[in-house]
Structures are given as structure tokens and as C-alpha cells.
Amino acid sequence: xxxxxxxxxxxxxxxxxxxxxxxxxxxxxxxxxxxxxxxxxxxxxxxxxxxxxxxxxxxxxxxxxxxxxxxxxxxxxxxxxxxxxxxxxxxxxxxxxxxxxxxxxxxxxxxxxxxxxxxxxxxxxxxxxxxxxxxxxxxxxxxxxxxxxxxxxxxxxxxxxxxxxxxxxxxxxxxxxxxxxxxxxxxxxxxxxxxxxxxxxxxxxxxxxxxxxxxxxxxxxxxxxxxxxxxxxxxxxxxxxxxxxxxxxxxxxxxxxxxxxxxxxxxxxxxxxxxxxxxxxxxxxxxxxxxxxxxxxxxx
Amino acid sequence: xxxxxxxxxxxxxxxxxxxxxxxxxxxxxxxxxxxxxxxxxxxxxxxxxxxxxxxxxxxxxxxxxxxxxxxxxxxxxxxxxxxxxxxxxxxxxxxxxxxxxxxxxxxxxxxxxxxxxxxxxxxxxxxxx
Numbered sequence: 001x002x003x004x005x006x007x008x009x010x011x012x013x014x015x016x017x018x019x020x021x022x023x024x025x026x027x028x029x030x031x032x033x034x035x036x037x038x039x040x041x042x043x044x045x046x047x048x049x050x051x052x053x054x055x056x057x058x059x060x061x062x063x064x065x066x067x068x069x070x071x072x073x074x075x076x077x078x079x080x081x082x083x084x085x086x087x088x089x090x091x092x093x094x095x096x097x098x099x100x101x102x103x104x105x106x107x108x109x110x111x112x113x114x115x116x117x118x119x120x121x122x123x124x125x126x127x128x129x130x131x132x133x134x135x136x137x138x139x140x141x142x143x144x145x146x147x148x149x150x151x152x153x154x155x156x157x158x159x160x161x162x163x164x165x166x167x168x169x170x171x172x173x174x175x176x177x178x179x180x181x182x183x184x185x186x187x188x189x190x191x192x193x194x195x196x197x198x199x200x201x202x203x204x205x206x207x208x209x210x211x212x213x214x215x216x217x218x219x220x221x222x223x224x225x226x227x228x229x230x231x232x233x234x235x236x237x238x239x240x241x242x243x244x245x246x247x248x249x250x251x252x253x254x255x256x257x258x259x260x261x262x263x264x265x266x267x268x269x270x271x272x273x274x275x276x277x278x279x280x281x282x283x284x285x286x287x288x289x290x291x292x293x294x295x296x297x298x299x300x
Numbered sequence: 301x302x303x304x305x306x307x308x309x310x311x312x313x314x315x316x317x318x319x320x321x322x323x324x325x326x327x328x329x330x331x332x333x334x335x336x337x338x339x340x341x342x343x344x345x346x347x348x349x350x351x352x353x354x355x356x357x358x359x360x361x362x363x364x365x366x367x368x369x370x371x372x373x374x375x376x377x378x379x380x381x382x383x384x385x386x387x388x389x390x391x392x393x394x395x396x397x398x399x400x401x402x403x404x405x406x407x408x409x410x411x412x413x414x415x416x417x418x419x420x421x422x423x424x425x426x427x428x429x
Contacts, residue, residue, distance in 0.1 A: 026400035052377060056368030060400020064389055068380040100399050103424040105417065111397040111426050133399065138424075146424060148396065177335040181382045208335040215334075238333045245331035272356075275345040276333050283331060 009086050014118030014127055015039075018096045021046050022132045029053050029061025032113035034068060035129055036098045043072045063100060071182040076175050076191055077156035078164050082152030084253060087116060088167035093154050096129070102149035110151070142257045160179060160190030169199050173208070180212050188212045203229050207239060219246050234264065237267035241280050248284045252298035256284045348365055353383055356390040363393055 008164055019038040021029035025299035026296055036043050052069045052290030053061040070077035080086040080097070086150040090097050097116045103109035114136070118127035119183035120193065128135040138146075147154075158164060162174065191211050195205035223246045229239040240263035247256035260281045331342075357378055365376040370414055381389065389396075417423045 020354075028401055029399050032399075051370075051373055052380075055398055056399070058367055058398040060398030061395055062389070062393070062398055064381065064385050064396070065377065067381075068377070068385065071380065100397065103396070103401075104414075105423055108414065110401060110423075111395065112401050113399040142421070142424065149370040173335070174339055177339055178382050180334060181336045182380060204335065204338060207338065211332055211334050214332055238338055243333040259307070272341045273333055273337070273343045273345075275343045275347070275349075276337075279345045280331055 004298070010119055010121055012119060012121045013091045014191055015091065015094065015096050016117075018115065018117045019047040020129050020134045020268075024132075025186050026059040027054060027061075027065055028131060031131075032098050032115050032129070033066050033157075035115045036096055036155075037070065037073055037075060038158045039096055040075055040159055042075060044073060054163075061113070061153075066098070066113075067155065067178075070157045071179055071184055071187075073157075074160060074184055076160065076162075076179060076187065078158050078175050079171065080154040080156065080157050080164070081166060081168060081171075082154070084152075086166045087115070087154055088119070090154075090156050091116065091118065093165040095158075095165070097154050097156055099147055099270065100150040100153045101143075101146035103146055103281075105263060106149065109149070116154075122223075137163070144253040152297075160187040161194045163194050163198055167198055169195070169202065170255075172198075173204050180208060183215065185216045189216075203232055203236065203239075207231075210242060214242065216247065219249055221245055223250075235266040237263045237271060237273060237277065240266060241273070241277050244280055244284065247298070248280075248287055253284060253288050255283075255298060257288065260284055260286060317396065327407070336382055342383065344383070356383075356386040359390045360386055361392065363389075 014022050018038075019035055021031045021034050021038075027046060027050060030049040033049055033053065034044050034046040049069060052072075053065045055061065067077040068081070080090065089244055099114055100114055101114060103112050114128040114130035116126055116128050117135075119125070120127065120137070123137075123150075125137045126140065127278070128136045128138060128143075143226060149169035156164060157228045158175075171178045172191070172195055176188055176195060179188035179191055188208065192205050192208040193214060195202060196209070199205060206225055206229050208221045210229065213219075213222040223243065226239045226243040228247065229236050230243070233239070240259055244256045244263060247253075247259060260277065264277050264281065267273060271277065337344055344353065361374050361378050361380070362373075364377060369377065378386070410427050414425060416425060418425060
């Protein structure tokens with residue numbers, strides 16, 4: 001149950017240098033996103049963001065599209081845990097927070113994006129960059145109520161390799177995987193490296209490094225990463241699959257074939273990835289056929 | 301047998317129409333199982349998953365266009381979303397909030413109700429933002 005006011009007395013904080021972009025009609029999304037992106041070092045204006053996030057007939061922007069748009073600028077969009085504490089932690093770390101609030105009521109909502117830049121503890125008020133107001137002051141109860149209607153949705157845009165103030169492993173890895181999927185390899189590599197330092201036992205972070213190197217065309221490092229995963233978990237079917245693919249790409253069809261068979265054996269018939277594994281095997285067999293059964297081995 | 305043929309026919313046609321739309325997804329990297337797939341425990345090579353993804357891309361693209369987004373732009377926007385985000389949008393786009401301060405047309409009784417709510421501090425609609 002969310003408290004109306006923050007859980008513990010908080011010191012005043014205000015990120016006064018946060019840029020201010022007075023919004024145009026219905027375009028609080030682009031304005032708010034431009035604010036947090038600019039603060040994290042990206043030179044972007046709301047106008048540049050409009051084509052990517054504005055929905056004309058809904059006169060607004062969807063949260064998912066704000067998230068997707070951030071990735072283009074090599075910033076990790078990270079959705080905070082839905083608590084006032086997480087919001088304060090970001091402010092104290094020097095990062096303004098993009099929030100969604102409903103300034104209307106549930107039946108007649110008026111959804112609005114704003115950026116929290118501070119808190120005045122004497123008056124018990126939040127300071128927001130909001131609409132055409134550089135410093136909109138909202139009482140804590142009012143803020144928590146309107147923000148609460150969005151499920152306490154809040155996000156920050158992180159520079160590559162920077163962890164959020166309250167890092168959640170699953171959420172951070174999801175964010176890193178989002179960068180990987182978007183092809184933002186430099187940022188993804190930095191994100192996975194940061195994940196490795198925060199959660200050294202995470203095989204997913206290590207796998208992510210391998211996958212991102214693969215996408216980048218760096219097969220050698222990808223292979224090393226996959227082998228590192230397998231050193232920790234020799235029956236890791238996904239790592240075996242991806243290693244098999246790398247070996248095939250290198251022309252080491254003999255090893256590739258053996259590796260994918262290991263993957264299939266490790267995964268079992270009803271594995272979630274049975275289709276991908278079979279697809280990889282088919283690829284390897286096809287290439288083997290092409291090479292007229294020349295089983296190339298790449299022993300060192 | 302017929303069912304499989306029908307399914308392949310649908311997939312083939314979808315693929316054609318998606319190509320015509322110019323929807324390209326950067327994340328389909330032949331061969332490797334990417335990290336997103338692992339986190340979602342969702343195999344993109346699986347027949348059902350593949351069809352679901354195509355349908356979602358198509359549906360979200362159409363919806364964006366119907367909401368006034370230029371079709372080429374819509375393709376770019378769709379391409380930026382992850383698989384999971386696409387599936388979520390396909391399912392719930394119309395109910396998800398679109399932040400934009402749009403004031404719905406308020407008339408008569410509704411206006412009075414809102415005014416009262418505003419005065420007792422429940423809403424924040426009429427303050428200058």
C-alpha cells in the first residue's frame with residue numbers, strides 16, 4: 001500500500017540545471033522525454049522526438065514509445081520500481097525522473113507526462129518541469145495521488161554503463177536486452193558490462209555480452225563469452241546453440257555439428273527453444289552439404 | 301495436412317504484405333538465440349511465435365496509421381519496439397494511456413461535476429500547467 005507521503009523524511013533536493021522545454025499542445029511526451037535525454041547528455045529537442053512518439057488522433061504519447069525512442073539516442077530507458085523511495089534515490093543520484101500522472105479522475109483521465117526535478121521538504125512539495133511551467137510545485141499528497149493513478153510509473157534515461165540508483169537485476173537485464181534488440185551494440189555492451197559488475201553470477205549478462213558481440217560481427221569475443229557461460233554451466237542449451245552458430249560462421253562445421261547436438265541433448269524435446277535449436281542444426285547441415293561434406297575442424 | 305497448408309499460406313501472405321509495408325525488424329539475427337528471447341522464454345523460430353510476431357507488427361502498424369501516423373513513420377516506430385512491447389501494444393494499445401493533456405469535450409453536468417471535484421482538490425485539470 002503506497003503511502004501518501006514518502007516513507008521517511010527526505011532532505012530537500014532540486015536539480016536546477018535540468019533543461020526546460022515548454023511544451024506545445026498535447027506534446028508533454030516529447031517535451032518530458034527531451035528533458036531527461038538532454039539531462040543525460042543528448043542534444044535533442046521535443047520537435048525531433050514528435051515524429052517518433054506522437055499519436056495525432058490520441059493527442060498524446062504512449063509510454064512504450066517513449067521507452068523505444070530513448071534507445072535510438074544510446075540511452076537505456078529504465079522503468080523504476082513503483083515507489084517514492086526509488087524516485088527520491090534517482091533525484092539524489094542527480095537524475096531527474098520522467099513520470100506519468102493523471103491530473104483528472106479515472107473516468108475522465110487527463111494523462112500528463114512531467115519531469116520531477118526536486119522536492120522541498122519544509123513545504124512538502126515536489127518540483128516538476130511540467131507543461132509550460134518551469135517549476136510547477138505540487139503538494140506531496142496531490143503528487144502521490146495523481147502519480148499513483150498511473151501505477152507510480154516513472155522512468156529515467158541512463159547513459160551506457162550507468163546503473164540506476166535502485167538496480168533491479170531483472171529490469172536492468174530487460175533494458176539491456178532491449179538495447180541489444182534495437183541494434184544499439186555499443187550501449188548494450190556497456191549495459192551488460194555494468195550488469196556483470198553488479199551481478200557477477202549472472203549468466204544472462206554474460207550471454208548478453210556474447211550475443212551483442214555476435215551482432216557486432218566480433219565472432220572471436222562472442223565465442224569467448226559463450227565458452228565462459230559454458231564453463232559455469234556446461235549444459236546451457238542457449239549458449240551451446242549460439243556457440244554452434246559462431247563455429248559454423250567460422251567454417252568449423254565439425255565442431256559446430258557436435259556442439260549443436262550437445263545443445264539438443266541438453267535442452268530436451270520439450271525445451272522452450274526446440275525450434276531454434278533445430279533451425280541451427282538444419283543450417284549447419286546445409287552448410288556441411290554445401291562444402292561437399294568437407295568436415296573442417298578448427299582445432300587450435 | 302490442409303491446416304498446415306493454410307497456415308503456411310497465411311504466413312506467406314503476411315510476409316509479402318509486411319515486405320510491402322517495409323516493416324523490418326533489426327533484431328532478427330539468423331542463428332543465435334538473443335537475450336530478449338531468453339528473458340521472455342519465447343522462441344522466435346517457433347511457428348506460433350513467428351505468426352504472433354508478424355500479426356502483432358501488422359496490427360500495431362495499422363493501428364498507428366489509423367491514429368494519424370504516416371505509414372513510413374509507423375514502420376520505423378514499429379521497428380523500434382521489442383517483441384514483448386509489440387505484443388503488449390497489439391493487445392492493449394487502445395486502453396493504454398496516451399499522455400498529452402488532451403481535455404476531453406466537457407459539457408453541462410459533467411463540467412459542473414469536474415468543477416466541484418477541482419474545488420475540493422480531487423482533480424487538477426483546470427490549473428495552468
